[in-house]
């Protein structure tokens with residue numbers, strides 16, 4: 158079988174780390190027959206993150222937004238090797254990636270080395286906690302499928318425990334206090350979905366929780382969704398008020414315990430107020446931090462010493478200070494926001510670059526051969542023929558080499574804010590267009606549906622939406 162074939166020694170080995178937005182977009186567009194391609198990631202599927210907040214309430218089932226990497230890679234022209242493993246260290250000098258099988262089932266070999274000629278780092282980022290004590294122990298994140306499942310279980314557990322016989326009234330209030338920290342799009346979308354779950358289903362099925370169920374969104378800055386236009390920020394804050402989501406801006410969380418958070422805000426007299434907010438569920442969504450693997454790679458490259466937030470790359474996405482390492486997505490710093498949109502465009506740019514590099518090499522080899530033919534030509538006629546072929550090839554080479562640097566094209570920002578409303582800042586040829594409301598929500602739905610990875614995903618998401626609308630969300634706790 159092609160999977161068992163040894164690597165072709167005439168081709169370079171291209172190792173791709175990660176199966177997220179950046180790496181998968183690269184693999185989708187790469188002519189794999191030009192390289193020995195090896196993909197390494199602990200996650201054997203691609204995850205369509207924009208719909209992950211909907212999985213926390215059962216509006217969408219998580220499997221509907223997952224696409225197995227194996228099923229996608231099998232359609233590539235040349236075979237691609239995939240190892241389900243975590244890269245634990247990249248040795249830049251030796252050109253080796255050390256990998257570890259972190260899954261439950263391990264064979265007699267569970268860590269090994271993978272040499273590379275070319276490396277693409279697309280490992281994304283970790284959740285930022287800013288070293289705030291208690292976050293990792295008591296909060297839940299929202300980045301991976303497991304996180305969404307844990308949140309879904311926790312919401313229901315809190316509701317069921319709050320209705321336990323003879324439950325203490327103060328404890329009922331705490332259990333039904335759902336706190337979200339971080340007013341970026343992740344926090345806002347989750348708060349909106351949770352409030353929908355409550356008003357659409359929970360309230361009907363457990364009327365006794367109605368009085369005490371409360372969603373609070375805590376944000377350190379003066380407003381939520383700072384990347385959106387002022388008009389849409391106001392619209393979101395107004396909608397949250399109508400939905401009875403409590404927004405606490407200019408409030409910075411400093412400490413987390415098992416039952417409450419400690420948040421600092423400034424009172425009208427300019428004095429600092431520290432307040433304890435009890436919670437049953439705490440979702441922590443304060444953005445990205447560097448992965449240790451990336452931090453370690455940066456420490457090996459002198460040109461990265463001033464870089465703090467990720468791998469500094471040049472306009473061709475080459476990691477600065479290297480020749481054969483590229484970075485895409487959330488782990489790369491190319492002066493764009495860490496979004497799926499940027500990662501996907503970077504991935505497809507790299508695919509074009511690598512396809513072009515392979516073509517260039519092919520033409521250059523052919524040129525060498527032809528000049529040899531020209532030199533050894535027995536007569537003028539064949540010399541002229543070789544000369545013309547060389548000229549044609551040189552022209553082709555110039556055309557192929559004409560690839561410009563990476564340029565990000567911003568299509569706009571979209572976010573769901575609950576009660577069937579969304580906000581959108583769309584870039585048009587004529588400028589920006591901002592809109593919010595129910596129509597935008599239908600636009601949001603159709604945009605994400607069309608962006609789903611495969612037809613299979615698209616159908617599953619659509620069916621989930623219909624199911625939730627018809628029967629309500631599933632409140633059984635797995």
Ligand code: FAD
Nearest residue numbers: 175176177178179206207244280281486487495496497498
């Ligand atoms: P990821 O997609 O995170 O992929 C990283 C990959 O690397 C994963 O496969 C992971 O398993 C793998 N990996 C991790 N560690 C290692 C290792 N040591 N070795 C090998 N592999 C490793 N952006 C938008 O533009 N629009 C949206 O609507 C949107 N919604 C979002 C909603 C949520 C809830 C979240 C969390 C993010 C959202 N984003 C959105 C942001 C977007 O998901 C990220 O910017 C995007 O995923 C970044 O792509 P990436 O390829 O860099 O990383």
Ligand code: NAD
Nearest residue numbers: 339340341342343344376377378409410443444495571572
């Ligand atoms: P973010 O970085 O956008 O927002 C995090 C927020 O947390 C910030 O506003 C910050 O001020 C706040 N914060 C930090 N520490 C705090 C503290 N101690 N107390 C209170 N607030 C604190 O993070 P995100 O929302 O997870 O988004 C990450 C990336 O993914 C962004 O680039 C975002 O654009 C992208 N994303 C996009 C979408 C979308 O387009 N719909 C959805 C989700 C994520």
